[in-house]
Amino acid sequence: MKLEGSVIFEKRPIEDTTPLQPIIRVRNLTKVFGQNPEKALELHRRGRSKQEILEETGSTLALTSVSFDVMPGETFVLMGLSGSGKSTLLRCINRLIKPTEGEIRIDGEEIVGMGQEELRMIRRRKLGMIFQSFALLPHRTVLDNVAFGLEIQGVPVEERHKKAEEVLQMVGLGGYGASMPGDLSGGMKQRVGLARALTSDPDILLMDEAFSALDPLIRRDMQDELLDLQQRLEKTIIFVTHDLDEALKLGDRIALMKDGAIVQVGTPEEILTNPENAYVEKFVADVDLTRVYSASDVMRRPEPVARCTAGPRVALHLMEEHDIGSVFVVDRERRLKGLVTLEDTLKAVRAGRGLGEIVTTEVPTVALDTPLTDIISLIAGSPYPVAVVDDESRLRGLVFRGAILGALARKGGDVDGSA
Numbered sequence: 001m002k003l004e005g006s007v008i009f010e011k012r013p014i015e016d017t018t019p020l021q022p023i024i025r026v027r028n029l030t031k032v033f034g035q036n037p038e039k040a041l042e043l044h045r046r047g048r049s050k051q052e053i054l055e056e057t058g059s060t061l062a063l064t065s066v067s068f069d070v071m072p073g074e075t076f077v078l079m080g081l082s083g084s085g086k087s088t089l090l091r092c093i094n095r096l097i098k099p100t101e102g103e104i105r106i107d108g109e110e111i112v113g114m115g116q117e118e119l120r121m122i123r124r125r126k127l128g129m130i131f132q133s134f135a136l137l138p139h140r141t142v143l144d145n146v147a148f149g150l151e152i153q154g155v156p157v158e159e160r161h162k163k164a165e166e167v168l169q170m171v172g173l174g175g176y177g178a179s180m181p182g183d184l185s186g187g188m189k190q191r192v193g194l195a196r197a198l199t200s201d202p203d204i205l206l207m208d209e210a211f212s213a214l215d216p217l218i219r220r221d222m223q224d225e226l227l228d229l230q231q232r233l234e235k236t237i238i239f240v241t242h243d244l245d246e247a248l249k250l251g252d253r254i255a256l257m258k259d260g261a262i263v264q265v266g267t268p269e270e271i272l273t274n275p276e277n278a279y280v281e282k283f284v285a286d287v288d289l290t291r292v293y294s295a296s297d298v299m300r301r302p303e304p305v306a307r308c309t310a311g312p313r314v315a316l317h318l319m320e321e322h323d324i325g326s327v328f329v330v331d332r333e334r335r336l337k338g339l340v341t342l343e344d345t346l347k348a349v350r351a352g353r354g355l356g357e358i359v360t361t362e363v364p365t366v367a368l369d370t371p372l373t374d375i376i377s378l379i380a381g382s383p384y385p386v387a388v389v390d391d392e393s394r395l396r397g398l399v400f401r402g403a404i405l406g407a408l409a410r411k412g413g414d415v416d417g418s419a
């Protein structure tokens, strides 16, 4: 199910000012749960473990000196095992939890020292929250659940229902406004949760294990929808998950947490191919890199390539010189016309025909961003490398079987920054 269009949520242009300021800035954030934060922090500074601190003081060190920036429009994933501090961090950002120490700025405003009234305004104007448990009001219709945020802002009923209707349409639930939450499936409930968070058009969405309670197929649907939505709305999203696949799929950057600290922040590719320490390496050890690399990462410069205006003898010469059995053929603008084989070229030479006449168009062709998993199945059924073309059908590179195997072996494949 795809998201429908909407007039009220258009992509906001990111102003052309350099350098871009982070929309969320977190510095040295620390949270201790329990009666004795000073003692706990003192022990932490002396190198005691979380467990030792708990035993000695009865306090839990949930976050220790966490720092990071989130840029506008970014999907920033907090990932880590249970108890690593993800939810605490998220709840410090919307100030459901008061940090023990440190600084959090949202759009430049420091929120750690803010009073309740100011916090309410920030939450209302800037933050949308989506929970694993949906947190819908069971005795209200779907429409009234979605309109709830506007209701407490005092928006008149007609206006808020109109807006809620639009957002429901957008998340694929047009026509369900009159239903009760109890009548909906898990996936639909979470769409309502998403719609409710979007109704007041916040800049930032905080999503705490939002898809973790859903069946795997529904979960994948919701991930795809979020990506679609994000492409159009460019919200800033902080997404908490303990699922590495989900983090890799959704995150522009991922912060991997362990024992209340961030052990690495990076793009999915950086985390996978350049783990900063043994913990990260172990965490990502089972990831199938074929899903992460795409055609453009492993392709080679497309040489040799014949112009279709050239004669078959040119193609023969190229095959001989490079010791290969076929040559890709392009037109003047480097648009891919197809491929000629040694056998056909020899026949063409004998029959006096041109390359343009013998070119076969059924060559395996993929786009620059095609994932390696899709290319593997193409290559398996073809004796030729796969051609990588851009939006204008221009040949940008070739992917050889060896390059894929190279990527799998984590050697970076035959990457040579082609074209």
Ligand SMILES: Nc1ncnc2c1ncn2[C@@H]1O[C@H](COP(=O)(O)OP(=O)(O)OP(=O)(O)O)[C@@H](O)[C@H]1O
Pocket: 033, 034, 060, 061, 062, 080, 081, 082, 083, 084, 085, 086, 087, 088, 089, 242
């Ligand atoms: N209200 C609380 N009182 C005391 N300790 C807490 C409280 N909330 C969280 N903790 C502790 O803080 C640490 C971090 O917990 P947190 O819930 O943030 O982790 P998490 O990574 O979100 O885990 P999960 O995926 O299980 O939710 C844990 O040791 C947890 O037991």
